[in-house]
Amino acid sequence: MLDSRPPLLQLQDITKSFGGVTALRGVDFTLRPGEIHGLVGENGAGKSTLMKIIAGVHTGFSGRFLLDGREVHFNSARDARAAGIAMVHQELSVAPDLTVAENVFLGNQPTNALGLVQWRRMAREAAEQLKRLGIDADPMSRLGDLPIGVQQLIEIARVLFSGARIIILDEPTSALSPPEVERLFAALRRLREQGTGIIFISHFIEDILLISDEVTVFRNGRKIMETRAADTSKAALIEAMIGKGRDALEDSYTHDITLPAPPVDKPIVVEADGLSLARNLKSVSFSVHAGEVLGVYGFMGCGQLELARILFGKLAPDAGELRVSGERNRFKSTADARRAGIAFVPESRRDMLFLQEPVYKNVSISILDRINALLLKPARERTLAQRQVEQLQIRPADVEIELGLLSGGNQQKVALAKWLSHPPRLLVLCEPTRGMDVGAKSDVIQIVRQLRDQGIAVIVLSTEPETVLSLADRVIVLKRGEVVREFAGETISKDRLLEAA
Ligand SMILES: Nc1ncnc2c1ncn2[C@@H]1O[C@H](COP(=O)(O)OP(=O)(O)O)[C@@H](O)[C@H]1O
Ligand SMILES: [Mg+2]
Numbered sequence: 001m002l003d004s005r006p007p008l009l010q011l012q013d014i015t016k017s018f019g020g021v022t023a024l025r026g027v028d029f030t031l032r033p034g035e036i037h038g039l040v041g042e043n044g045a046g047k048s049t050l051m052k053i054i055a056g057v058h059t060g061f062s063g064r065f066l067l068d069g070r071e072v073h074f075n076s077a078r079d080a081r082a083a084g085i086a087m088v089h090q091e092l093s094v095a096p097d098l099t100v101a102e103n104v105f106l107g108n109q110p111t112n113a114l115g116l117v118q119w120r121r122m123a124r125e126a127a128e129q130l131k132r133l134g135i136d137a138d139p140m141s142r143l144g145d146l147p148i149g150v151q152q153l154i155e156i157a158r159v160l161f162s163g164a165r166i167i168i169l170d171e172p173t174s175a176l177s178p179p180e181v182e183r184l185f186a187a188l189r190r191l192r193e194q195g196t197g198i199i200f201i202s203h204f205i206e207d208i209l210l211i212s213d214e215v216t217v218f219r220n221g222r223k224i225m226e227t228r229a230a231d232t233s234k235a236a237l238i239e240a241m242i243g244k245g246r247d248a249l250e251d252s253y254t255h256d257i258t259l260p261a262p263p264v265d266k267p268i269v270v271e272a273d274g275l276s277l278a279r280n281l282k283s284v285s286f287s288v289h290a291g292e293v294l295g296v297y298g299f300m301g302c303g304q305l306e307l308a309r310i311l312f313g314k315l316a317p318d319a320g321e322l323r324v325s326g327e328r329n330r331f332k333s334t335a336d337a338r339r340a341g342i343a344f345v346p347e348s349r350r351d352m353l354f355l356q357e358p359v360y361k362n363v364s365i366s367i368l369d370r371i372n373a374l375l376l377k378p379a380r381e382r383t384l385a386q387r388q389v390e391q392l393q394i395r396p397a398d399v400e401i402e403l404g405l406l407s408g409g410n411q412q413k414v415a416l417a418k419w420l421s422h423p424p425r426l427l428v429l430c431e432p433t434r435g436m437d438v439g440a441k442s443d444v445i446q447i448v449r450q451l452r453d454q455g456i457a458v459i460v461l462s463t464e465p466e467t468v469l470s471l472a473d474r475v476i477v478l479k480r481g482e483v484v485r486e487f488a489g490e491t492i493s494k495d496r497l498l499e500a501a
Contacts, residue, residue, distance in 0.1 A: 006069045007032050008166055008197040014063035016049055023049040025221045031197040036188060038212030039201045042241055045218040047201050048090055051168045055087040056080030086164035090171045094155050096144025101126035103143050104158050129161045134183040149176055149279055160187055168199045173207060174301030177279055185211050203299040205234045219243050238495050257469050261489040266290045269457035270426050274320035280306040282481045288457040295472025296461040298501055303481040304461045311428050312344040313337030341425030345415050355404035360385035362403050363417050388417045393443055409440025416447045426457045433467050445470055465494045477501050
């Protein structure tokens with residue numbers, strides 16, 4: 001019955017490049033009325049790029065774009081919206097300073113005959129729409145004051161209730177709890193019945209299988225597979241996503257990796273016991289020994305960022321406790337965490353380095369005691385730094401150069417180098433190798449191992465399986481704020497990690 005109607009959307013032979021990077025190569029994609037089409041693929045596979053083409057965000061590409069069987073050319077996102085296409089972007093794009101009601105109706109406010117916005121009607125309708133998604137937010141409250149998960153739901157509400165015929169949801173569930181996901185799916189099914197075409201992107205393969213009629217897999221800018229959801233499985237989709245053995249570059253991490261036996265003879269440095277935080281963490285417990293790297297793996301929104309912030313004293317947990325060398329700690333500030341011997345290197349290195357200062361200052365000055373360091377003798381400071389720079393193969397090997405001029409990989413080496421001369425008890429690293437070339441990656445891995453071998457306990461938090469596989473001695477998997485799996489002293493691989501998350 002579905003197939004008697006022409007497809008809502010047909011993309012033919014789409015190719016899109018950004019400078020030297022080809023994000024999509026010869027992709028065909030079809031969406032039918034009343035179809036929920038799931039899209040999966042690893043980070044960088046090209047999913048968002050294709051969605052942004054459909055939503056009129058990217059206008060320069062080659063290939064044909066047909067709506068209801070007729071070729072169209074959008075010049076902007078506005079054109080796409082006018083044609084009935086609405087998208088929830090991966091990056092939250094709400095207006096935090098506007099009210100909840102204004103956000104629900106952004107660009108689409110109900111007006112009276114004089115063209116004036118009908119505020120009361122808007123608030124009432126916003127509240128009704130949000131209730132249908134199970135959100136009980138005051139329509140007049142400032143959106144930025146609400147938790148991120150609620151903000152995300154409100155952005156979804158805006159798109160779902162916009163009246164669009166084609167709805168794109170790019171990883172909308174990362175920050176949602178299971179009951180919220182259920183309500184979202186109920187709303188999607190109602191829209192499907194009305195003939196809306198929906199494209200749904202998610203890393204949660206179970207969700208994709210549950211909600212989709214059709215599933216497409218992307219890898220390296222190509223469409224690898226398209227199948228009825230009923231005819232496939234989680235394992236088959238994961239295999240298509242990572243392309244076992246087929247991509248030479250990725251090969252090193254498709255092999256199995258055997259984790260060492262946990263170092264039970266070494267002292268436990270940090271113990272987390274039942275850490276909970278609002279909707280982000282649920283009774284998270286783990287321990288890390290001296291000289292051990294614990295990997296914390298999970299998809300975006302799994303609670304990693306919040307966990308890192310608790311470890312570093314940026315956030316206080318609602319419940320549970322953190323023991324450092326057996327002593328109970330309730331950090332009131334990042335300074336407290338530092339005093340307890342915890343060092344933190346965030347994903348955005350910019351927060352922790354002094355980019356306008358020369359390399360030698362960044363290497364020798366531990367942020368721990370920046371003040372004390374001012375008393376260091378400059379000549380000695382430079383000599384020490386020069387030794388580190390050579391040892392770590394920081395390029396260029398010039399300690400006088402301004403740090404901001406180095407590549408990201410070399411900045412990361414500098415961020416880590418500091419801790420070699422001022423060893424902390426626990427080093428917390430967020431996404432330590434993201435966006436680096438192979439050489440810088442392997443240097444960073446070497447440095448982290450060196451720190452571990454000095455007896456430092458290390459926690460590596462990452463959403464990239466490769467990072468966890470290349471660094472961790474033991475791994476816990478976080479899923480929607482809970483530890484769902486621990487890998488210790490056994491063989492793991494990329495697909496076992498993906499399977500667990
Ligand atoms: N605006 C952009 N400029 C340059 N490169 C981009 C841009 N957007 C995406 N890319 C690149 O295109 C490729 C596909 O990215 P994307 O579509 O975001 O993948 P996915 O959504 O599947 O994770 C990646 O290599 C990414 O770095
Ligand atoms: Mg994306």
